Amino acid sequence: MKKIMLMLKNGNKSAFIAACVNGIIAILKGIAYFMTGNVAMFAETLHSLGDAANQFFVFIGSALSKKAPTERFPEGFGRLVNLVLLGAVLIVGIMSYETIKEGFHHILHPTESTGIIINITVLLAAVLLESFVLFKAMKEVVKEVNIEAKGAAAVIVKSFSGLRRAKPATKLVFMEDMVATGGGLLAIIAILLAYFTPFKQAEGGASVFIGLGMFYVVGRVFLENAAGALGEADIDMRMKIGSLVMNDPEVRDIQKLAVIKEGENFHVELEIELDAHITIAEADIIKDRLIAAIFKERGVTDVIIEFDENDGISKWEERIRSDLNERDKKK
Template sequence: MGEIFELLKRGNRSAMLAAIVNTVIAIIKGVAYMFTGNVAMFAETMHSLGDAANQFFVFFGSALSKKAPTEKFPNGFGRLVNLVLLGAVLIVGIMAFETIREGYHHVLHPTKSGGFIINLIVLGIATLLETFVLYKAMKEVLHEVGKEVSGPTVFVKSFAHLGRAKPATKLVFMEDLVATSGGVLAILAVVIAHFTDYHRLEGIASILIGLMMFFVVGRVFLDNAAGVIGQADEEMESKIGAMVMADPDVKDIQEITVIKEGEDLHVELEIEIDPSLTVAEADDIKDRLHEKIFAENGVADVKIEIDEEDGVMTWQGEKEPAETKTQ
C-alpha cells in the first residue's frame, strides 16, 4: 500500500488538477441542465463528465507507469500510461456519441429551454475554470520541454512545443482546449437562441462539441497506439546524436536509437573512437556521454557500445555548434 501512495505522488499533476476541476464543473452543469433542459448544457455536462473520468484514469496511469521494473516485467511499466490512455479515450468517444445524438434529436425536434440567466452564469464560470486548467496545462507543457515562459506568450509557445510533451499532459491540454472552445460555443448558442428563437442552434452547438470531442479521441488514439508499439523519437535521435558527435573523442556514430515508452526515453548508441585509446580512456568517454545524455529530460536509460574507428563516416546529422562543445 505504501508503494502505491508513493507512486501516486509522482502522478501527472495537470491531470489530477483537471480531473478535480472538471468533476466540480460537471456537477454544476448537470444541476443546471436538470433545471433548464438546455441541450447545449447537456452537451457540456457530458463533455465535462468524460474529461473528468478520462483525466482520473490518466493520473493513475501516469503514476503506475513509474513503477520500477520487476523480475517478471524487466522492461518496466513505461508503456502502461499509453495503454491507460487508449482505454480512457473510449470514455470520451462514448460521451461524444451521446452528445451528437442528443444534439441531432434537438435539431429535428427543437424545444425552447428556460433558465437563460442560469445557463449563462454556469457556462461562464465553467469556461473560466476550464481556461485556468488549460493555462496550467500549457505551463506544464513548457516545463516538460525545459522552457520557462510566463504571460501571454505561454499560449503561443505551448502550441509550438506540444509534440514534445508527455502523453498525459498532452491529453489534458487537448481536452481542456476543446472544453474551453466548447464552453464559448455553448454560450454563443444559448445567447443567440434566446434572442432569435432559433432553438435548433443549441442542437447544432451540441453536435459541434461532440465532433470536437471525437477529434481528441482520434488524435490521442493515434499518439498512444504508437507509444504502445514503441515509437522511435527522431527529434531526440538527432539532438542526442549531435551532442555525442560534439565530443572530441567520438569519431562517428554507427547507430543510434531513441525509443519512447510512455513518458520515458530509452537510448541505445554505438560509437566509434580512436583505436589507440586505452580501455580506461574509452571508459571515461562512455561515462562522460552517459552523464550528458541522462541530463536530457525524459531519458530513463542509456546503453553505449564502443567500436574502433573504421574510416567510413556513418553519421549523417550535424554536430552541435562549437560554443556548445566548450561548455
C-alpha cells in the same frame, strides 16, 4: 499503502488538477441540465464528465508508469501511460457519440428550454475554471520542453509550438481543455441564439459541434498513444543526444542511435566508433562519461552503449539530414 501514495505523488499534476476541476464542473452542469432540460447543457455535462474520467485515468496511469522495473517486467512500466490513455479515449468516444446523437435529435425536434440565467451563469463559471486548467497545462508544456516564456501571452503562444514534444498526459489535458473552453463559449452563444431568436435548433447544432470536437481529441490521442505503446522514435531527442555524443573528443562517428519514447521516458541505444588504439579501460571511461551526460537529459531512464572500430566513413551526418527531412514532413 505508503508505496501507492508515493507513486501517486509522482503522477501528472496537470491531469490531477484537471480531473478535480472537471469533476466539479460536470456536477454543476448536470444540476443545471436537470433543472432546465437544455440540450447544449446536456452536451457540456457529458463533455466535462468524460474529461474528468479521462484525466483521472491519465493521472493514475502516469503515476503507475513511474514504477521501478521488476523481474517480470525488466523494461519497466513507461509505456503504461500510453495504454491507459488508449483505454481512456474509449470513454470520451462514447460520450462524443451520445452528444452528437442528442444534438441531431434536438435539431430535428427542437424544444424550448428554460432557465437561461442558470445556464449562462454555470457555463461562464465553467469557462473560467477550464481556462484556468488550460493555462496550467500551457505552463506545464513550456516547462516540459524547456522553452523560455516570460508573461502569460508568451506562455500561451509558445505552448502551441511546444505541444508536439510535451508528455502524453500533459498533451491530453491541453487538448481536452482547449476543446472544453471552446465548447463552453459555443454553448453560451447557442443558448443566447435560441432564447432571443426563432432559431431553436442552435442548441442542437452546438451539441453536434461539441461532440465533433471531442471526437477530434479522441482521434489525436488514439493515434499518438498507439505509436507510443508500440515504441515511437523521438527525432528531436535523437538529434540532441547525437550532437552531445559527437562533441566528445574521443568519438569519431555514430553507427547507430535509437531513442525510443516509452510513455514519458526515453530509452537510448547507442553504437559509437572509436580509434583502434583505444584500450578497454579507456573505452570504459568514455562510456561512463557519455552515460552520465546523456542521463542529464530530461526523461532519459535507460542507456545502452556499444563500441566499434572507426572505419573512416561518416554515417552520422547522413543520419542528421535524414532526421531533418523526417521532422519537416511531420510538421
